[in-house]
Amino acid sequence: MGDPDVLAAEPQRAGDAARGWEALVNEGYVGCGAPRALYDRFAGGTPAGWRLPGRTGRSADLPYFANAYTTPSGVEVVTANCLGCHASFLRGELVIGLGDASADFTMDVTPMIAAGAFLPADPAQKAELDKLLGRVKALAPHIRTRTVGANPADHIAAVLFAHRDRETLAWSDAPLIELPTEEPIPVDVPAWWLLKKKAAMFHTGAGRGDQARIMMTASVLCVDDVASARAVDAYFPDIRAFILTLEPPPFPAPIDATVAARGKVVFERRCSRCHGTYGEDGHYETRVVPLAKVGTDPLLAEHAGQFSAPFRTWFNGSFYGEVARLEPHDGYVAPPLDGVWATAPYFHNGSVPTLAALLDSSLRRARYVIGRGRDAYDLDAVGWQTWDADASPGIDPRWVYDASAPGYSNAGHTFGDTLSAEDRRALLEYLKGI
Numbered sequence: 001m002g003d004p005d006v007l008a009a010e011p012q013r014a015g016d017a018a019r020g021w022e023a024l025v026n027e028g029y030v031g032c033g034a035p036r037a038l039y040d041r042f043a044g045g046t047p048a049g050w051r052l053p054g055r056t057g058r059s060a061d062l063p064y065f066a067n068a069y070t071t072p073s074g075v076e077v078v079t080a081n082c083l084g085c086h087a088s089f090l091r092g093e094l095v096i097g098l099g100d101a102s103a104d105f106t107m108d109v110t111p112m113i114a115a116g117a118f119l120p121a122d123p124a125q126k127a128e129l130d131k132l133l134g135r136v137k138a139l140a141p142h143i144r145t146r147t148v149g150a151n152p153a154d155h156i157a158a159v160l161f162a163h164r165d166r167e168t169l170a171w172s173d174a175p176l177i178e179l180p181t182e183e184p185i186p187v188d189v190p191a192w193w194l195l196k197k198k199a200a201m202f203h204t205g206a207g208r209g210d211q212a213r214i215m216m217t218a219s220v221l222c223v224d225d226v227a228s229a230r231a232v233d234a235y236f237p238d239i240r241a242f243i244l245t246l247e248p249p250p251f252p253a254p255i256d257a258t259v260a261a262r263g264k265v266v267f268e269r270r271c272s273r274c275h276g277t278y279g280e281d282g283h284y285e286t287r288v289v290p291l292a293k294v295g296t297d298p299l300l301a302e303h304a305g306q307f308s309a310p311f312r313t314w315f316n317g318s319f320y321g322e323v324a325r326l327e328p329h330d331g332y333v334a335p336p337l338d339g340v341w342a343t344a345p346y347f348h349n350g351s352v353p354t355l356a357a358l359l360d361s362s363l364r365r366a367r368y369v370i371g372r373g374r375d376a377y378d379l380d381a382v383g384w385q386t387w388d389a390d391a392s393p394g395i396d397p398r399w400v401y402d403a404s405a406p407g408y409s410n411a412g413h414t415f416g417d418t419l420s421a422e423d424r425r426a427l428l429e430y431l432k433g434i
């Protein structure tokens, strides 16, 4: 069997959590955006539930996933922030730090880019718009996923690295590294509240060294020189400090304490050696479990997207690599399970919709229709409601999760299969509350 690797924590820069929140929802770390004047004309209003409570200033009336700021050329723009992927609605409430598992990356945005180029704007606004559209155009052919909810973030990073000079970060319209040819690997967005326990970032444990520097890689979209990147980096320790303050939402229904206590015993016997223990004196270590042992989809652990050699080399030799490293492993980190009830779908590729199916692989369907998201959460099976795709003729294929597609396998991690039905039920009850 061989012992799984335990990754050691590395020194991190300290930060101020309150300042981090302000920066997260106000600053322009992505480096470009749509001119505010055009945004206000064409985007329509923000639904009330999409505003961030307590946000003041010029971003106050924007959706939670957008920030307004003024570019060096003096144009006010609306730009994406981290919460587009790292916040999500759960049973009707926006949860900051919950990965968005409903984002739609299946669309062809080429017609929108073409239409955008004809929007009326003054020359300074036009220059900002063209910059944004240029980056989207470079990305568009490489980041289209086959299923709604699959996140192509690792391919986004790879494509953006490829268009930049490693020394100066200057943008090049032509890629300087050969682009990935495979379709984007689906990656599930981890919950931010787990980061405080982890010695390494990412499902493969590839994010090593200074975590704030790795997070600010979002600036690789439009921050085009090292001095500007350094200015963004200066406040990212604050953003990291904010992320470390997050706690998971509590399970919203009664938990049977007697059954859960029995489940705890099962957990500590069958699961703790990889996932640690929970409760007052809980103990977690960041363990990479070799692919052969966990058996989940191999693609990401075989170093696809930003983790393949040319992109890793780019990162490690760039400004980003000064204090951080991409160092993937041939396996997946057994993640901390705090608030796991809320984080369906499960595994690094989001291939398993419920904890019930995670604990019993015979319940995993080959092709299923993904449900209406986390507003219709199933608190018994714990996770997403799904339907058999073959019993749903005429369904839009973008809503069908097909576990036979490359990167989408829902096999492996069969550690719950040999449990008795009673033990499994007890374990599920226990998992609701950790």
Ligand code: HEC
Pocket (backbone or CB within 6 Å): 029, 081, 082, 083, 084, 085, 086, 151, 152, 153, 154, 156, 187, 188, 189, 190, 191, 192, 194, 195, 198, 200, 201, 202, 203, 204, 215, 216, 217, 218, 219, 239, 243
């Ligand atoms: C396009 C969607 C997207 C955006 C935007 C995004 N992220 Fe992520 N983030 C992801 C995905 C997907 C992963 C997991 C990648 C992996 O493990 O291979 C991730 C991983 C992380 C992790 C590691 C979590 C862990 O437990 O390993 C942190 C921290 C993080 N992101 C912070 C940020 C910050 C801060 C920003 C904004 C500056 C940001 N992200 C913007 C999609 C996104």
Ligand code: HEC
Pocket (backbone or CB within 6 Å): 203, 267, 270, 271, 272, 273, 274, 275, 288, 289, 293, 294, 296, 297, 332, 333, 334, 335, 337, 340, 343, 345, 346, 347, 348, 349, 355, 358, 413, 415, 416, 427
């Ligand atoms: C040999 C190590 C190992 C054992 C034993 C193990 N796991 Fe895991 N577990 C992992 C790894 C590695 C992953 C990540 C797999 C992936 O993302 O592809 C994982 C993922 C999970 C996830 C999904 C987390 C998420 O947010 O996607 C849950 C839930 C989980 N395990 C629960 C359990 C339970 C319950 C047991 C005991 C029956 C158990 N595991 C036993 C290694 C292990």
